[in-house]
Each structure stands twice: as structure tokens, then as C-alpha cells.
Amino acid sequence: MKILHIDSSILGENSVSRQLSQAIVQQLTAKNSNAQVDYLDLAQQPIPHLTAEILMGQDAEQAALGEKIIQQYIDADVVVVGAAMYNFGLTSTLKAWIDRISVAGKTFKYTEQGPVGLAGEKKAYIASSRGGVYGDNSPADFQEDFLKTIFNFTGVNDVEIIRAEGVSMSEFKDQAVANAMQKIQAI
Numbered sequence: 001m002k003i004l005h006i007d008s009s010i011l012g013e014n015s016v017s018r019q020l021s022q023a024i025v026q027q028l029t030a031k032n033s034n035a036q037v038d039y040l041d042l043a044q045q046p047i048p049h050l051t052a053e054i055l056m057g058q059d060a061e062q063a064a065l066g067e068k069i070i071q072q073y074i075d076a077d078v079v080v081v082g083a084a085m086y087n088f089g090l091t092s093t094l095k096a097w098i099d100r101i102s103v104a105g106k107t108f109k110y111t112e113q114g115p116v117g118l119a120g121e122k123k124a125y126i127a128s129s130r131g132g133v134y135g136d137n138s139p140a141d142f143q144e145d146f147l148k149t150i151f152n153f154t155g156v157n158d159v160e161i162i163r164a165e166g167v168s169m170s171e172f173k174d175q176a177v178a179n180a181m182q183k184i185q186a187i
């Protein structure tokens with residue numbers, strides 16, 4: 001089993017999404033001794049933003065990097081993404097990864113019946129952390145919904161959200177993290 005583990009919070013050891021994503025990966029690897037983990041720390045090693053040169057295939061180094069991360073995404077059986085909410089959305093570094101893996105002909109294609117995802121059968125876990133409390137269907141949620149849409153669009157329909165929210169409020173944080181950890185234990 002190949003696991004692709006992605007973090008992008010800027011808060012290092014104080015990050016809730018990193019804590020959750022790491023616990024999910026630990027849980028998965030404890031149950032699968034053959035698991036192989038690829039790790040992307042997008043805060044430490046950001047993937048350059050898409051540029052016109054990259055889009056047009058005029059930057060050989062970036063084209064090679066793009067191929068590599070697309071293949072890494074396609075090859076993964078499980079994707080675990082630590083997703084911190086920043087300004088109601090995702091971190092810009094995670095968005096930069098999304099812009100590089102969402103490529104027509106690679107991870108999706110358009111057909112007469114509409115778009116079809118090509119990223120293969122896999123499961124995705126979104127380890128979501130957010131300072132406020134939004135619940136499931138908030139119009140201000142451009143974080144979980146956006147990431148789930150990208151997974152679905154690229155053909156990944158089995159998406160599980162493990163969420164700790166209200167973590168910027170001291171009265172909520174510990175319980176929110178404990179609840180998320182309990183869900184992770186049940187994976």
C-alpha cells in the first residue's frame with residue numbers, strides 16, 4: 001500500500017492538522033506493515049506556483065517535478081492531507097500542489113458526458129483543522145469543500161474528513177482534538 005502524506009501548516013509542532021495527519025498515517029501503517037509512505041512538507045519545501053512557462057512546458061526542471069508529483073498522486077492508494085484553514089480556504093502551498101496535479105489528460109479528462117477523473121481508485125483523508133466552528137455545510141467553508149471537490153474531480157470519491165474545529169478557542173481545542181483522535185483510532 002502506497003500512502004501519500006501531505007502537510008502544509010506553517011506552525012510546525014504546534015500545528016493541529018499535522019498532529020492529525022501524522023496520527024492517521026501512524027494508524028494506517030500500524031495496520032499495513034507493507035505500507036510505503038511518501039511525505040510532502042509543503043511548508044518546508046513548497047512546490048513553485050504554476051507559471052505560464054510551466055503551463056506551456058517551457059521549464060524542463062519544473063516539467064519534471066510536475067510529472068513526478070502527478071505520478072506520486074496517481075500511484076498512491078491512500079492520500080492523507082493535513083488541511084489547515086487559512087482565510088476560509090487552504091494554505092497557498094497546498095493550493096500550489098493542487099494547481100500542479102490538476103492536469104487535463106493526467107488526472108482528469110473532458111468527455112461528451114462531462115469531466116471524468118483519472119487519478120485511480122484510492123481513499124483520501126482530509127485532516128482538517130480550523131480556528132472557528134463551521135460544521136458541515138457552512139457557506140464560509142472554502143477549505144474542506146474545495147479539497148473534497150478536487151479529489152472528486154480527479155476521480156477520488158472515497159473522501160473521509162477528520163476534523164478538529166474551534167481550535168483557536170481554548171475552551172474547545174482539547175476536546176476537538178481528542179474527538180478527532182478518537183475517530184482516527186477507529187480507522
Ligand SMILES: Cc1cc2nc3c(=O)[nH]c(=O)nc-3n(C[C@H](O)[C@H](O)[C@H](O)COP(=O)(O)O)c2cc1C
Binds near residue numbers: 011014018
Ligand atoms: C494565516 C492564518 C489564517 C487563518 N484563517 C482562519 C480562518 O479564516 N478561519 C478560521 O476558523 N481559522 C483561521 N485560522 C486559524 C487556523 O485555522 C487554526 O489555527 C488551525 O489550527 C490551523 O491549522 P494548523 O494548526 O495545522 O496550523 C487561521 C490561522 C492562520 C495562521
